[in-house]
Amino acid sequence: MKLDSKIPSGPIDQKWDRAKFDMKLVNPANKRKYNVIIVGSGLAGGSAAASLGELGYNVKCFCFQDSPRRAHSIAAQGGINAAKNYQNDGDSIYRLFYDTVKGGDFRAREANVYRLAQNSVRIIDQCVAQGVPFAREYGGLLSNRSFGGAQVSRTFYARGQTGQQLLLGCYQALERQIDAGTVKMFPRTEMLDLIVIDGRARGIITRNLVTGQIETHMADAVVLATGGYGNVFFLSTNAKGSNATAIWRAYKRGAAFGNPCFTQIHPTCIPVSGDYQSKLTLMSESLRNDGRIWVPKKAGDTRTPNQIPEEERDYFLERKYPSFGNLVPRDVASRNAKSVCDEGRGVGPGGLGVYLDFAAAIGRLSEAVIKERYGNLFDMYQRITDENPYKVPMRIYPAIHYTMGGLWVDYQLMSTVPGLFVLGEANFSDHGANRLGASALMQGLSDGYFVIPYTVGDYLANSKLDKVEVDHTEARACLEGVAGLTKRLLSIQGKRTVDSLHRQLGKIMWDNCGMSRTGAGLDKALSQVRGLREEFWQNVTVPGSSDDINQSLEKAGRLADFLELGELMCIDANQRKESCGGHFREEYQTPEGEAQRDDENFSYVAAWEYQGPNQPPQLHKEPLEFEYVHPSQRSYK
Amino acid sequence: MRLILHIWRQKNGSSPGRMVRYEMDDANEDMSMLECLDVLNEHLILKGEEPVTFEHDCREGICGSCGFMINGLAHGPSRATTVCQLTLRNFKDGDILYLEPWRAKAFPVLKDLMVDRTAFDRIIAAGGYISADTGGAPDGNAILIGKDAADSSMDAAACIGCGACVAACPNAAAALFTGAKVSHLGLLPQGQPERDRRALRMVAQVGEERFGSCTNIGECEAVCPKEIKLDVIARLNRDFRSASLTSR
Numbered sequence: 001m002k003l004d005s006k007i008p009s010g011p012i013d014q015k016w017d018r019a020k021f022d023m024k025l026v027n028p029a030n031k032r033k034y035n036v037i038i039v040g041s042g043l044a045g046g047s048a049a050a051s052l053g054e055l056g057y058n059v060k061c062f063c064f065q066d067s068p069r070r071a072h073s074i075a076a077q078g079g080i081n082a083a084k085n086y087q088n089d090g091d092s093i094y095r096l097f098y099d100t101v102k103g104g105d106f107r108a109r110e111a112n113v114y115r116l117a118q119n120s121v122r123i124i125d126q127c128v129a130q131g132v133p134f135a136r137e138y139g140g141l142l143s144n145r146s147f148g149g150a151q152v153s154r155t156f157y158a159r160g161q162t163g164q165q166l167l168l169g170c171y172q173a174l175e176r177q178i179d180a181g182t183v184k185m186f187p188r189t190e191m192l193d194l195i196v197i198d199g200r201a202r203g204i205i206t207r208n209l210v211t212g213q214i215e216t217h218m219a220d221a222v223v224l225a226t227g228g229y230g231n232v233f234f235l236s237t238n239a240k241g242s243n244a245t246a247i248w249r250a251y252k253r254g255a256a257f258g259n260p261c262f263t264q265i266h267p268t269c270i271p272v273s274g275d276y277q278s279k280l281t282l283m284s285e286s287l288r289n290d291g292r293i294w295v296p297k298k299a300g301d302t303r304t305p306n307q308i309p310e311e312e313r314d315y316f317l318e319r320k321y322p323s324f325g326n327l328v329p330r331d332v333a334s335r336n337a338k339s340v341c342d343e344g345r346g347v348g349p350g351g352l353g354v355y356l357d358f359a360a361a362i363g364r365l366s367e368a369v370i371k372e373r374y375g376n377l378f379d380m381y382q383r384i385t386d387e388n389p390y391k392v393p394m395r396i397y398p399a400i401h402y403t404m405g406g407l408w409v410d411y412q413l414m415s416t417v418p419g420l421f422v423l424g425e426a427n428f429s430d431h432g433a434n435r436l437g438a439s440a441l442m443q444g445l446s447d448g449y450f451v452i453p454y455t456v457g458d459y460l461a462n463s464k465l466d467k468v469e470v471d472h473t474e475a476r477a478c479l480e481g482v483a484g485l486t487k488r489l490l491s492i493q494g495k496r497t498v499d500s501l502h503r504q505l506g507k508i509m510w511d512n513c514g515m516s517r518t519g520a521g522l523d524k525a526l527s528q529v530r531g532l533r534e535e536f537w538q539n540v541t542v543p544g545s546s547d548d549i550n551q552s553l554e555k556a557g558r559l560a561d562f563l564e565l566g567e568l569m570c571i572d573a574n575q576r577k578e579s580c581g582g583h584f585r586e587e588y589q590t591p592e593g594e595a596q597r598d599d600e601n602f603s604y605v606a607a608w609e610y611q612g613p614n615q616p617p618q619l620h621k622e623p624l625e626f627e628y629v630h631p632s633q634r635s636y637k
Numbered sequence: 638m639r640l641i642l643h644i645w646r647q648k649n650g651s652s653p654g655r656m657v658r659y660e661m662d663d664a665n666e667d668m669s670m671l672e673c674l675d676v677l678n679e680h681l682i683l684k685g686e687e688p689v690t691f692e693h694d695c696r697e698g699i700c701g702s703c704g705f706m707i708n709g710l711a712h713g714p715s716r717a718t719t720v721c722q723l724t725l726r727n728f729k730d731g732d733i734l735y736l737e738p739w740r741a742k743a744f745p746v747l748k749d750l751m752v753d754r755t756a757f758d759r760i761i762a763a764g765g766y767i768s769a770d771t772g773g774a775p776d777g778n779a780i781l782i783g784k785d786a787a788d789s790s791m792d793a794a795a796c797i798g799c800g801a802c803v804a805a806c807p808n809a810a811a812a813l814f815t816g817a818k819v820s821h822l823g824l825l826p827q828g829q830p831e832r833d834r835r836a837l838r839m840v841a842q843v844g845e846e847r848f849g850s851c852t853n854i855g856e857c858e859a860v861c862p863k864e865i866k867l868d869v870i871a872r873l874n875r876d877f878r879s880a881s882l883t884s885r
Binding site for chain 2: 047050051054065066067068069070072074075084086122124125126127128129130131133134135136137138139140141142156158159161163164165168171172173175176178179185187210239240241273274276277278279281282379380383384386449450453495497499500541543544548549551552
């Protein structure tokens with residue numbers, strides 16, 4: 001396998017324009033002759049499906065939910081970044097690019113990030129045109145806020161429901177194409193394998209989640225936009241259905257997996273309350289704009305927060321990072337919360353929590369202003385915890401939120417399997433080792449609206465693709481493989497439920513491959529994950545049949561893949577003997593406890609190639625070069 | 638805490654269903670209603686029985702996947718709350734709860750508590766959008782939108798498409814859902830060019846999907862987890878009537 005990132009030549013601000021000009025075009029009359037499959041209907045997949053449909057391609061779009069409107073992009077709260085500089089506060093495309101490369105701790109590709117920053121500007125325009133009700137000032141101009149560690153106000157938002165509104169804009173554009181007949185939608189359908197013929201992605205195998213029917217769909221190009229794999233940890237902020245199956249099966253068909261160990265821990269989630277807990281709820285990062293994070297100075301302090309006087313509180317982020325304070329990037333905020341809890345100063349049941357206190361902001365701005373800004377989040381917090389955050393500080397703790405790793409793609413967003421494109425969180429490309437707040441929505445829409453419409457066309461125009469039918473030998477073999485796997489899962493009839501095994505996997509991963517990692521811990525996790533995988537295949541019980549709605553069967557298939565992916569994450573974390581962004585190896589830290597990068601030895605993308613069942617994967621390295629933003633120790637002090 | 642659950646069990650759309658009684662001895666008041674069903678399902682699977690099928694995804698009250706009737710109330714007794722965020726604190730030890738799927742001709746039951754809501758997607762496809770192909774948009778600030786208009790539009794746009802409004806309506810009308818989209822787009826300047834066409838086409842699709850007619854009862858507003866107001870139905874009616882008079 002050879003990794004060719006295909007980064008265009010020339011100055012960074014001209015690369016994308018040059019690349020677009022160099023691309024071959026598909027004649028408008030020929031577009032409808034090409035079939036494109038898109039898996040996933042979130043911001044990346046939905047915007048890609050709508051845009052390719054508008055161009056005239058013959059698109060099939062698949063999602064496991066009952067409607068494309070439910071994709072988990074919908075849950076993003078805080079906002080979307082764009083380098084509009086509407087606030088006249090010194091923002092620019094270059095600054096957004098710079099912040100993103102630096103925020104990613106110098107483990108992202110400069111050219112991709114620059115293109116993302118360029119496209120950010122057009123995304124806002126596109127969304128406004130679709131009717132996304134972004135927050136406005138009284139005069140009618142778009143409103144902005146500063147968000148997640150940025151020193152400029154470049155975040156556009158629609159209350160605390162920005163992801164929902166962007167997704168609805170994109171969903172409506174998609175429904176318009178469905179009505180026009182350019183896109184055929186397959187809801188409640190799950191992709192279970194990728195068909196590769198003559199080295200190119202030519203189709204997928206799916207299971208209809210209502211009838212259980214396993215079907216073959218052929219195409220000229222396949223686009224995966226299936227999101228991240230945070231659910232490897234069982235407890236995360238992801239939706240319950242979010243899974244890695246599509247990208248994992250593609251990995252096993254030859255697509256390299258980039259930086260699997262780069263996961264993001266979000267600092268502001270509601271702490272775990274019991275062992276029945278099914279997911280962790282995110283409290284938007286925007287809360288850190290007005291909330292102050294603290295713990296008692298004394299370990300084991302059991303007083304209620306309001307009884308603890310000001311001088312006995314430790315506002316640890318403000319103390320350690322005076323210039324960024326509570327607004328340090330997510331990885332820094334999370335790690336510091338963990339370390340004060342490790343010192344025994346955590347609050348709430350189990351001592352796994354820190355306070356996020358709004359008393360000062362309410363005093364300064366009034367309760368009404370805080371309600372206007374965060375009302376829905378405060379209500380949600382109260383519903384879940386039965387505590388009133390206007391009166392007592394919120395309790396928060398970090399949780400798995402986003403995965404920067406994903407399938408390796410080149411500048412065209414094409415994986416190492418020609419004809420297989422990967423967009424949004426499912427690819428590895430733009431966020432390096434840590435994603436900045438309000439950048440996930442930006443990347444999903446940039447990939448779907450403004451990159452893939454060009455690059456798919458270039459691929460199709462440059463490729464000679466023979467017509468392939470559903471009864472092709474390769475397609476039939478894939479179909480039989482999927483049917484066999486389904487049968488096998490149902491036939492084990494062991495003693496453990498899918499969820500109990502999944503919880504156990506999550507705990508192994510959280511303890512050893514979560515917020516901080518060590519070589520010894522990762523070695524232990526590797527053997528535990530392998531053992532658990534063996535137990536799964538001998539002792540899982542999946543009730544019901546395969547020709548019916550069977551949620552246990554769906555979960556079992558996804559867990560089988562998580563059990564393999566978890567191993568790859570540990571292998572990747574083990575080989576990266578440095579700390580960077582969300583990847584914190586305890587052995588590699590500065591005397592002050594900050595992440596210690598090793599640019600000399602680890603300034604590369606780790607791309608893993610599958611070598612067959614129970615074989616160690618092969619590591620390929622794509623060296624990262626920084627021509628514009630010179631790697632430096634990130635400092636938020 | 639202990640709960641008695643009577644849950645609608647139905648194998649698929651073509652078999653008859655029935656209520657089945659379950660006892661939950663290990664419920665806990667911090668659990669959500671869905672977590673309570675998760676725990677019940679773990680028990681059922683280990684006993685060799687089929688778990689209860691119910692729809693869910695984000696569990697943050699925003700994706701709109703979940704929803705069923707609890708003692709005749711869509712999403713249960715707590716206002717502005719979906720069942721994924723409905724904690725058992727809302728119930729008392731020993732309570733008897735009846736869990737049933739949304740009931741509406743346009744939402745056929747698929748299995749247990751899961752129904753088919755694709756009719757909503759077809760209503761949106763009929764005109765619940767602004768035609769703006771990717772690429773040609775003017776600068777975001779080129780269109781001025783006053784804060785009040787943007788806020789009202791956002792109020793309507795908050796709809797999560799869960800279907801509680803239809804389930805609560807004695808007529809199984811989809812007026813709140815349709816009105817929310819017509820209002821979201823119709824309150825914005827970008828939505829004006831297609832306003833008439835949108836109202837006409839969406840209302841026609843509502844009829845084709847066999848939703849009932851709205852008689853302004855207001856049950857929909859009472860159960861809406863996003864507190865969408867009845868005003869959106871007034872807006873829908875006004876847009877539809879005005880378009881009917883002027884369009885050919």
